[in-house]
Every structure is written in C-alpha cells, then in structure tokens.
Amino acid sequence: MIEIRDFRKVYDGLLAVDQLSFSVKPGEVLGLIGPNGAGKTTTLRSLCGLVVPTSGHLSVCGYDIEKAPIEAKKRLCYIPDDPPLFSDLTVEQHLAFTASVYNVENATEKAAQLLETFELASKKTTRASDLSRGMRQKLAIICGYLHEPEVILLDEPMTGLDPHGIRKLKESIRIRAEQGAAIVISSHLLAMVEDFCTHVLILKSGQQRFCGTLDELKDSFVSHQNSMTLEQIFFHATETDSPSLVPSLTE
C-alpha cells in the first residue's frame, strides 16, 4: 500500500533523509519517530508529492507519486502538523470543496457523520479563521477522511486536540486500519505510539535506525532480561551515532 525504496532527500546541500526504505501494508499503523530534524516531515511530504525526492521510489497503492501523482493522491490524505485551511471558508464550505475535488459520493451524509464524530457540527457555518487551534485540526482531519483514503499520513495529529478529540482520533485511526487503510503517524508522543501503532520506524538525522513491529523492537532491546519501554528504546537508539548499535529488521 505504501512503498518507499532508497529514498533520499537533499535540501541545498543538507542531507535530510538518506536511503530510507520501508513499506506499510493495509491494516498497519506505522509510528514514525525521531528527534527534531530527523526527516519525518520530509518523508511524509515526499510521500504525498509536496517534496520532490532527490532519488528513490515512493508509491501509494502501486502508483508512483512522481509518475502517477493524480492516481496516488486520489488514494491518500495528508494532515500536516499545522494544516493550511482557507481562512474565509466556513467548515461546511471546506467540506463541500473537498467533496467536489475528490468526487465524493454521498458527501453530505459522510460529512455530517464526521462532523458529529469530531464534535464540530455546531461550527458548520463558522469560518476557519474563527476556529480554535484544535477545531482547525479537527476540520483538517475531517476533510482528509471525507474521501475515505486508503493511505493516511498524519504529522503530529494530536497537536491542539483536547482529550475527547484525541480519543476520537485514536478510535478513528483504529477503525480505518481495521477497514484496511495503511497509516503513518509521525509523533513525539511515544506513549501514544506504543499504545496503538503496530509498527515503529526510528529515524535519526535522516538515517533509519530501526523498522519493525513493536514486539520485534522490544525483543531487540532487552535490558537485564527486562523489556524496555519505547521511551527507553528511543533514547538508546537516538543518543548514539553508530547505526550498527541498533538492529534494523528490514535489512
């Protein structure tokens, strides 16, 4: 569903991501974790065609994002950490616009259901500029979900959400994964990643330090016969410069 092979991105001489390869299958939820500047957003933005890779192959549902961008984009949604909305459009105008761009069938019913789920129905006629930070995040999520994407890319999706919103988002991610979506979540909230991601990819300075299931990760890092928490593993994997100290199950 998501395939990345030998992805490399260099910005004006700065190597942001180096030889990254991984895949996410239907039903899998990959937690993309790493320190600031590790290359997480660059990877997500490249997967959805917003950043042009320096080299490598990135595909969504079998469509290469560079060679068949329309087919790939039809099947994905990307929710950035600070979603750009149209300030002067209301909530319902955003949904109508999104529905028309993606040719969504039964858009009115789907939009009403999503607005209900994310407790935004009372703000239907409010302009985006007049929404709170968390409400803007919810609107971006609803717009992203409206065309029922097979691939969902979320960059720090919990930012600004209240505990109800976080619970709803987690539930929605679980349900969409059960329905067969392939999901990538970039986050610094390690407890959240540990809670419901099926797989983890640890990036440091653009290098892949580990990619595998949570169980494989924990089996690889055992301290004095005790399994380590994801937080302990994160520090172990990102505080050393030697890639060989951290096994990669994809190699």
Ligand SMILES: Nc1ncnc2c1ncn2[C@@H]1O[C@H](COP(=O)(O)OP(=O)(O)OP(=O)(O)O)[C@@H](O)[C@H]1O
């Ligand atoms: N448009 C750009 N032009 C130049 N350099 C960039 C650009 N975008 C990102 N970078 C650089 O690429 C590297 C990776 O950035 P990226 O935003 O992908 O990291 P990140 O893992 O998402 O970080 P964070 O956790 O802080 O969001 C950083 O060194 C960053 O400064």
